[in-house]
Amino acid sequence: MGAHREGSGVVIVGSGLGGYTLAREFRKLDRLRPLTLITADNGEMYSKPMLSNAFGQNKAVEALVQKTAEQAAAELAIGLLPRHRVTAIDRAASMLAVTGAEERQIPYEQLVLALGADPRPFTAAGSEAVPVATVNDLDGYRSWRRDLAPAARVLLIGAGLIGCEFANDLAIGGHRVTVIEPAGWPLGRLLPAALGRLLHEALEQAGVTIHTGRSVVRMAPAGGEGFTAVLDDGTELAFDRALSAIGLAPRTALAATAGLAVARGIVVDRFLRSSDPAIFAIGDCAETEAGPLPFVLPLMAQARALAATLAGHETPLSLPALPVVVKTPCLPLAVCPPPAGIGGEWIIAGQGRDQKALFQGTDGRPLGFALSGAAVAERQALAKDMPGLMG
Ligand SMILES: Cc1cc2nc3c(=O)[nH]c(=O)nc-3n(C[C@H](O)[C@H](O)[C@H](O)COP(=O)(O)OP(=O)(O)OC[C@H]3O[C@@H](n4cnc5c(N)ncnc54)[C@H](O)[C@@H]3O)c2cc1C
Structure with missing residues (x-):
């Protein structure tokens, strides 16, 4: 062609x-x-x-x-x-x-x-008998949407970036979404607890049910196209479709x-x-x-x-700090995570949904941030103060 x-x-x-x-x-x-x-x-x-x-x-x-x-x-x-x-x-x-x-x-x-x-494969006892979808390209999304009945009960495994975005979007589409996340709050690797709790509340207000600190330990077909999922605290839930977003x-x-x-x-x-x-x-x-x-x-x-x-002009890559905008309309978010494993603390200020969390290194330097609500507008200005990803 x-x-x-x-x-x-x-x-x-x-x-x-x-x-x-x-x-x-x-x-x-x-x-x-x-x-x-x-x-x-x-x-x-x-x-x-x-x-x-x-x-x-x-x-x-x-x-x-x-x-x-x-x-x-x-x-x-x-x-x-x-x-x-x-x-x-x-x-x-x-x-x-x-x-x-x-x-x-x-x-x-x-x-x-x-x-x-x-996509990392999701495995739990019995999961081989239940179709657990992943969506990482247009073809995958096509088949996920083709088989998605109106108001389907959707089990969403994982509340990372992609899981939270899909949860919010499926709820907007009229589906009944339940998210299961082993960490204490959604976007656990990107947000401090206070902003994670805000996101949790906002997703619930958007119609999403979230079980944090929990994982799916067993799944089983349950007549028709439905299935059940059992959590590690014994809770048993019924669903029509499963979507895994675990990395x-x-x-x-x-x-x-x-x-x-x-x-x-x-x-x-x-x-x-x-x-x-x-x-x-x-x-x-x-x-x-x-x-x-x-x-x-x-x-x-x-x-x-x-x-x-x-094209013949050897050009090295240089990367400034690049904030990621999280597409959760229930609570706009922008994150610029600090380098993994680095010491420091989150300093959080703001009112209601509009929060600004700055991650300060042990020497007082700003190393990352997380913004919610109206504070998201500050992301470009704040990114200029952050260390670049590659100088
Ligand atoms: C649902 C979702 C939402 C996202 N939202 C955001 C966002 O808001 N902001 C953001 O910054 N990032 C986001 N991301 C991440 C971002 O989309 C990806 O980083 C980016 O699209 C990756 O592009 P890629 O070309 O590297 O890989 P891909 O898009 O996965 O493309 C890989 C290509 O390689 C082909 N291929 C693989 N193996 C072979 C082979 N052996 N032979 C021939 N072809 C092969 C595949 O067919 C495919 O065409 C999101 C990701 C997902 C899944």
């Missing part, structure tokens, strides 16, 4: 925000060099963050498609291989083994892995099998280069010196820097 022959030049694997943003940024600098994009999904261009606020934005699933694969390929002047999976990288021959409609060998000069991350693991297997350095993600230097100088990685699958950063703003900065490097 597309006006260009596939292979040689730059080959990108993955058509998420990472792959497509890089293709777009590269084409701003170089219209001529062959550029190929290989993707296991159908190549539709969409913005993944829209998946967890589609009800709130009153968008049908098909309205989330920004461009079809054909439109994207034509506009970006790329060779596009949708529904093709890269199964191996032969680094000595600079060749990819690809399976799809047919088996292919695709050569590359420079290769970019934009493979994303896999993501960077996709590293392809790189590891090819002998590239892999830690939590595919290890890259400041130029997004892996341990092989012809192979790069960006987005959710990559691990820079700032660690894995599975968010849109870091991914876009990576794509811009890498596009320049691939």
Whole structure:
């Protein structure tokens, strides 16, 4: 598909925000060099963050498609291989083994892995007999929404960023949502307790039931399409559908099998280069010196820097502090988490829903923040005072 022959030049694997943003940024600098994009999904261009606020934005699933694969390929002047999976990288021959409609060998000069991350599997006794969905791409969202009856009783496992956003959005869509979260409050890794309690209250006012400090220990089918879930305090609850949002693991297997350095993600230097100088990685699958950063703003900065490097102007990545806006309309939130494991304390000020929590290091320096309600408007100004993610 597309006006260009596939292979040689730059080959990108993955058509998420990472792959497509890089293709777009590269084409701003170089219209001529062959550029190929290989993707296991159908190549539709969409913005993944829209998946967890589609009800709130009153968008049908098909309205989330920004461009079809054909439109994207034509506009970006790329060779596009949708529904093709890269199964191996032969680094000595600079060749990819690809399976799809047919088996292919695709050569590359420079290769970019934009493979994303896999949802962590949820396991509890009996969970293999109950369909537990995960949503991490448009296809997954399509099938989740297709099978979602009106006013369904939804078990949502995990109150992290994605879990809280889906809980709020499904409630807006008229579903009866129950969230089970082992930590003491929602967004436990991003918010101090006081703001976590505010979010808990706001979600409950939006119609979501939340059990914090609890986990699902057993599940069993219960006639029709329904099932029951038993919590660790013995509470038994009945549901129609289950959605797990317990975290993501960077996709590293392809790189590891090819002998590239892999830690939590595919290890890259400041130029997004892996341990092989012809192979790069960006987005959710990559691990820079700032660690894995599975968010849109870091991914876009990576794509811009890498596009320049691939176009012949070696450009190191630098990342300022990048606040994340949490899409929970019941309580607007913005967070800029302090580095993991660092010492310090939260200092909280504000009134009612409008709270400003600053994380102060042991030497008094501000290292992170969490804002709620009207205080969210201060996020850009506050971010300027925070240490950058990569200088
Ligand atoms: C519901 C939800 C809401 C979110 N909201 C926000 C938000 O509000 N703000 C924010 O900053 N971040 C948000 N995020 C995170 C953000 O969306 C991701 O960080 C980003 O979209 C990741 O893009 P990616 O291109 O790295 O990966 P992906 O979008 O996962 O793309 C990976 C691509 O690689 C392809 N692929 C994988 N393996 C192979 C293979 N072997 N061969 C061929 N193709 C392959 C896949 O088919 C896919 O096309 C959200 C995430 C989710 C799930």
